[in-house]
Each structure stands twice: as structure tokens, then as C-alpha cells.
Amino acid sequence: MELPLLHLALVGTPNSGKTSLFNALTGSRQKVANYPGVTVERKEGFFVTPLGRQVSVVDLPGTYSLRGRSPDEEITRDFVLGKATGETVPDLVLCVADSTNLRLTIRLLLELKRTGRPMILVLNMFDIAARRGITVDVERLAKELGVPVVTSIAVRKGGTADLLSLTDEISAKLAAEPGENNWRALSVAELRATQREADRIIADCVSLPARPDTWTARIDAIVLHPVGGLIVLAAILFVMFQAVFAWAQPLMELLNSGFDALGEFVHATLPAGLLQSFLQNGVISGVGSVIVFLPQIIIIFLFILLLEDFGYMARAAFLMDRIMGGAGLHGRAFIPLLSSFACAIPGIMATRVIDNKRDRLTTILIAPLMTCSARIPVYTLIISAFIPAREVWGFINLQGLVMFGLYAVGIASALAVSFLIKFFMLRDYAPAPFMLELPDYKMPRLKSIAIGVYTRAKMFLHRAGTTIFSMMVLIWFLASFPQPPAGATEPAIDFSLAAIIGKALEPLLAPVGFNWQIAVALIPGMAAREVAVAALGTVYAIEGGKEAAEQIGQVLATKWSLATALSMLAWYIFAPQCASTLAVIRRETGSWTWMAVTFGYMLVLAYAASLLTYNVAVAFGAG
Amino acid sequence: MTDIHDTRSQMPLGLAQRGYTGVIQHLSAKDAGSALSDVELESRLIELGFVEGARVEVLHEGLVGRDPIAVRVDSITIAVRRREAMAIIVA
Ligand SMILES: Nc1nc2c(ncn2[C@@H]2O[C@H](COP(=O)(O)OP(=O)(O)OP(=O)(O)O)[C@@H](O)[C@H]2O)c(=O)[nH]1
Numbered sequence A: 001m002e003l004p005l006l007h008l009a010l011v012g013t014p015n016s017g018k019t020s021l022f023n024a025l026t027g028s029r030q031k032v033a034n035y036p037g038v039t040v041e042r043k044e045g046f047f048v049t050p051l052g053r054q055v056s057v058v059d060l061p062g063t064y065s066l067r068g069r070s071p072d073e074e075i076t077r078d079f080v081l082g083k084a085t086g087e088t089v090p091d092l093v094l095c096v097a098d099s100t101n102l103r104l105t106i107r108l109l110l111e112l113k114r115t116g117r118p119m120i121l122v123l124n125m126f127d128i129a130a131r132r133g134i135t136v137d138v139e140r141l142a143k144e145l146g147v148p149v150v151t152s153i154a155v156r157k158g159g160t161a162d163l164l165s166l167t168d169e170i171s172a173k174l175a176a177e178p179g180e181n182n183w184r185a186l187s188v189a190e191l192r193a194t195q196r197e198a199d200r201i202i203a204d205c206v207s208l209p210a211r212p213d214t215w216t217a218r219i220d221a222i223v224l225h226p227v228g229g230l231i232v233l234a235a236i237l238f239v240m241f242q243a244v245f246a247w248a249q250p251l252m253e254l255l256n257s258g259f260d261a262l263g264e265f266v267h268a269t270l271p272a273g274l275l276q277s278f279l280q281n282g283v284i285s286g287v288g289s290v291i292v293f294l295p296q297i298i299i300i301f302l303f304i305l306l307l308e309d310f311g312y313m314a315r316a317a318f319l320m321d322r323i324m325g326g327a328g329l330h331g332r333a334f335i336p337l338l339s340s341f342a343c344a345i346p347g348i349m350a351t352r353v354i355d356n357k358r359d360r361l362t363t364i365l366i367a368p369l370m371t372c373s374a375r376i377p378v379y380t381l382i383i384s385a386f387i388p389a390r391e392v393w394g395f396i397n398l399q400g401l402v403m404f405g406l407y408a409v410g411i412a413s414a415l416a417v418s419f420l421i422k423f424f425m426l427r428d429y430a431p432a433p434f435m436l437e438l439p440d441y442k443m444p445r446l447k448s449i450a451i452g453v454y455t456r457a458k459m460f461l462h463r464a465g466t467t468i469f470s471m472m473v474l475i476w477f478l479a480s481f482p483q484p485p486a487g488a489t490e491p492a493i494d495f496s497l498a499a500i501i502g503k504a505l506e507p508l509l510a511p512v513g514f515n516w517q518i519a520v521a522l523i524p525g526m527a528a529r530e531v532a533v534a535a536l537g538t539v540y541a542i543e544g545g546k547e548a549a550e551q552i553g554q555v556l557a558t559k560w561s562l563a564t565a566l567s568m569l570a571w572y573i574f575a576p577q578c579a580s581t582l583a584v585i586r587r588e589t590g591s592w593t594w595m596a597v598t599f600g601y602m603l604v605l606a607y608a609a610s611l612l613t614y615n616v617a618v619a620f621g622a623g
Numbered sequence B: 001m002t003d004i005h006d007t008r009s010q011m012p013l014g015l016a017q018r019g020y021t022g023v024i025q026h027l028s029a030k031d032a033g034s035a036l037s038d039v040e041l042e043s044r045l046i047e048l049g050f051v052e053g054a055r056v057e058v059l060h061e062g063l064v065g066r067d068p069i070a071v072r073v074d075s076i077t078i079a080v081r082r083r084e085a086m087a088i089i090v091a
């Protein structure tokens, strides 16, 4: 007889390795990193036990209790208590503990026991515990807790073997009727008593050597030094943006010449006509102009992933807490905002760790101002075309410096907007508390970094192949039709729909120095920021006709004034040019209003910033 | 009351300097002036391991107003603001 699907749930304190365990069991590649609050959604996966039992396992956000203080913790609470609509309650709860730090998990486990769900305590990270000389009397612990206990090393091959066989053993004799659910929110006195009980059990079953992780202490002495720490943080960010320019250059040039060669090959082999134009101008000039930025995207993600895996993120949050608090931001806003450098979408989702509704909303509203990786193509294209690649002060790449400046303006304006929100809308505001566990440093693991980079690169290429490609087809079509009447002397593109649309919008954008080609590029740029680069590539390629084999950067350098270029950079710091971000804001805030507010305020800022930049630049003779 | 520790005067952890070590005596959320309600603040502190008898050490301080502080509580390190740490009475 086929046994029914066994439902497991992974519950535990933040950063105890639940997602690592989930990945090990199911072979998935969910995001793992060394700071609390990585997982903010529930994720289901499937596997088969050694004895052939079909299992569904759900990974949940980490939590210190079942009280559900913030949206991510509510997800865990509702799932464990079976409150989530349409969900089955788990047959077996795997309570995952960081073995080097059992106090908080054992207390959570004592609380979980009241739900009456069958449970296993998984002592994860047992490798680290063993290295530090921590020994656990597993049998005694199981007896004291009344729950089976098993050790595991989620990140090592075969490190979950014991857990798997125990799951088989237990699932064979799971009672049809699990215990009664007696859970209710613990009072302060109960909470205290539970922690005492947990501490007593640990004192009986675990022997802790008196030495904490000395490496973490040594590194923190520098990295968390009041002054030195901020210098290190600034240096890390600075090196990151320098690297984005300096290291990526050779690879980008390689890709660029590859696409050029491909374009020329198409030009030479195909007869002149629509197909040739479509492939050369639409596909290769358009999509190709975005794909060349892959090396930069990889470098920025590599930096972020390394910092996340090493355990630096929580430290950065510590260093930035007061500075961000001055702008009225919640201390836990730092990590979501930093993830927004990669992409605002996961950043906005990560705000679920913020318990206070208004703090969370403020963070969501400013997250899109953080310079996401989709802006990199736009910035790089314009910077390489207009800013000379000089060294300043002997060692700093000027282009990298400008890039750094653009990021800095993004951050500064996010802080300013947050300050204004607090100042005008939330006058009665009292600063929210900041309490964050600072995990021990861990050596970044090559495999997870490689997987992380690979996943992002794949996503980027996937977007290039879908969103960007389809937008390019649209732009190519608009820029190519209708065809000019016979005997026309003006460039063919002047008769096209794109020119008609762009010229209709031009008066609106002329004050900020944008020509009609930019106006056309901004519209598909709503689908994704980097599309604007591709759209410019296509429009100028079609306009340029046969000799348009030049790279888009060189074209811009001859067609735009410096003032226009700077104005475009200013525009992209602020403009709400991303439909998916707006959709996520609508979902996470549950309101169209806040989506509209975000769109509106960013658009106003973008226009104002461009207007200012353009006019100042023109006044200085850069028009 | 002959233990040396008891002769040390009690004070809130929020006033402690870097390098301070001590033992938690009790929690007193109403003195902290936190944005959280007393019950909520106490619950959260306990959930992070700040219970009576736990050893604490102030490891690091921030730059502005020497805030926040990184506190070693038994086997883990927690970052808190001094305002919330005022609720933790140590000696
Ligand atoms: N050495 C070692 N490291 C581990 C083990 N399990 C997890 N890690 C590391 O611990 C960190 C946290 O792992 P995650 O799986 O993200 O933890 P989580 O419980 O899902 O965290 P949240 O989603 O934030 O609640 C990562 O850096 C992992 O690489 C283990 O068994 N041994």
C-alpha cells in the first residue's frame, strides 16, 4: 500500500541552518546566507527517504517564538499552528538548532511542544560545535526534552544521513491522532520560566568549553571598531565599485567585439532587407548591448554574496544603525536596503523582518532608490561614453569614482526621503528598537557562492532573452515602420512610429535635455531599466543605417551633449523605471495607493533632478 | 549577601562601558523608555537570552553616542541600542 505523503516543517531560530538543511534534503537552491532573517517566505520541496517514503518538507522563516511579531514570523506561526488557509498541519516538525548556541532553540522547542505536534530536535552545525570542543549528551538531552534528538551537518555531503534514518523510523510509528494543541502566547513569567528550564537542561546535557570563537572576536575588534569599522565599510563599498569597472572591462570588451563581429557577419551574409535589419539592429544591437554587462553584474553579486556568507551583513547593520536611525529608519532596514543593491524586489520582500508597520512601509518606499544592478548597464554605458578613463590621485579610476558617486547619491536621497516621511507624516514617531544577533563569521563556501552567482547570471540572461528581447522586437518594429515613402530624402526612421511617439513626448522632456530617441527608450525602459540601453542601441542602429556597426557608446558620445548625458544619469538615480518593483510594492503593502505614491514621488524626483542637472551643466557650458 | 558580586552596585546595562562584564539581576522595562510596550520589550529581551543570571559582556560600541552596543550573552552576541538595554539591570 502506498503511504500518504509525509509533511515535514523546518522550524527554528534565525540562522540555524534551516534553509541549508532544506537544500540538502531536497536538492534545491534556496538562498542561504550567514545573517538572521534570510528566509522570509515558506517554500515547499520534496524528497524520498532511504526507505522510500515520499516526503514534502516546508522551509520557514526563522523565529525566536511563536508570537509572530513581524510578517515573516507570522508565516511560521500560522504554518505550525495550522492557521494558514488551505495548508495541512505538518505531521512532524523538525526543530533546527545551531549546536553552538542551544539556549534560544531549546526554549523555542519547549514552547513548540505545547502545540502537540510530533517533533525532532536537529542539532545542526555539529561540525562547528565539535571543532570548538562542545559536547552534547544526545541521549540524555532526548530524555530530558521528551523529543528525539539527532545531529546534522547540513552543508556536508552525507551530513543528514542520521536525520533521514530517524525520519523513517519515526514516521513508521507516527500516531494517527497527534497530541492536543495547547499552545497560547506565553506570558512574560512563563517565558522566563521556560528559558530557565532550557538553561537547566543545557547545563545537564551540554558541556561548553569556556572559549568562544576567537577568530570572530579578532575580526570584530577591527570591523566593529567605532571609527575603524566605518572606514572598513566605506573601503569595502569603494573597492566594490572600482572592481565593477576595472575588473569587468577586459571581459566586456571581449563580449562587445564578439557581438560586433556577429553583427557584421549577419550584415555580410544576409541580403539587405527587413530580416537583416531585424537581426542586426533589433537582436544583436539591442539584446547584445545588454548582455555585455554580464561581467559587471557577476562582480557585484560576487561581492554581495561573499559579504553575506562571511557574516558581515549584520555587522554593517550594527555600524549603520545610528546613522540610519538619524534618518528615521529602523535598524533592521539595513539588510533589506543593502539587498536592494542587487535588486529592489528581494529587498522589498526582506522588509518582512521589520515588525513595525510604518517602519516597514518607509523602508519599502525608499528601497527602489538604492542603485539596483539593472541600473549598472545604463550608468556604465553613459559613463564610459562621457567620462574619461583617467586615474585621479594616481590610483583611483575616475569612471569608478563617478559610479561610486551615483550610488552615494542614491543612498543619500533614500535617507533624505525617509527623513522627510518621518518628519512630515509620523511626527509622533518613537524610534523602533534594534535588536539583532551577530552570528559568528563563517568561511564563505565556494559551492554556495558559485551557485549564487550562477543563479543570478542565469536570471539576468533569462531576462535578456525574454523581457528585453520582446521589448526589442517591439522597438525594432516601431522604429522600422511605417517605411519611408519612395524618394524621401530624410532618414528612414523619421517616418517611423517610434519617431512619431518620441517627438510627441519630446516637448515634455526637452527641458531636461532629452531628445526624442531617449523619450522612446524610456517607455520600454518601464519593463526593466536595462531595456533603455537596448532600445537606444536599436534606435540609433536603425537611424545610423549601414555604417552603424559602431558601438552604441561611441554613437552616444557623438549624438548627446555632456549635459544630456549627466541629466540622463540623474534621471536614472530616481526614475521608477521598473514594473516588477511596482508590482511587488503593491503586493507587499496590499495597496494600490502606496504603489502610486512610490511611482509619483520617484517620477517627480527624477524630473526635478534631471532638470537641475541639465540646467547647471548647460550653465557651465556642457550643453 | 557575602558574594563579591552582590557588593557591586546594580546598574542598567544601557550605561555600561565597553569591556564591562556582569550578571543580569532583573529586567525592568518600564525604566527603558523604549517605543515598545513593557511586556513586549521584556518578552523580546528574554527571547534573545537576557534572563536573570546570564553573564553579559559589552564587546563593542557604535560611533554616534557610543550606540548601539554589541553584548555577549552567554554564547551569543546581540546588538541592541542603549535605550533598550536600559531595561536590563546588571551587577
Ligand atoms: N559549518 C556549517 N555551516 C552551516 C551548517 N548549516 C548551515 N550553515 C551555515 O549557516 C548559515 C545560515 O544558514 P541558513 O540555512 O541560511 O540558515 P536559516 O536557518 O535558513 O536562516 P534564516 O532563513 O535567516 O532563518 C549559512 O552561512 C550556512 O552556510 C552546518 O551544518 N555546518
Ligand SMILES: [Mg+2]
Pocket: A018, A019, A020, A031, A038, A039, A060, A061, A062
Ligand atoms: Mg532560511
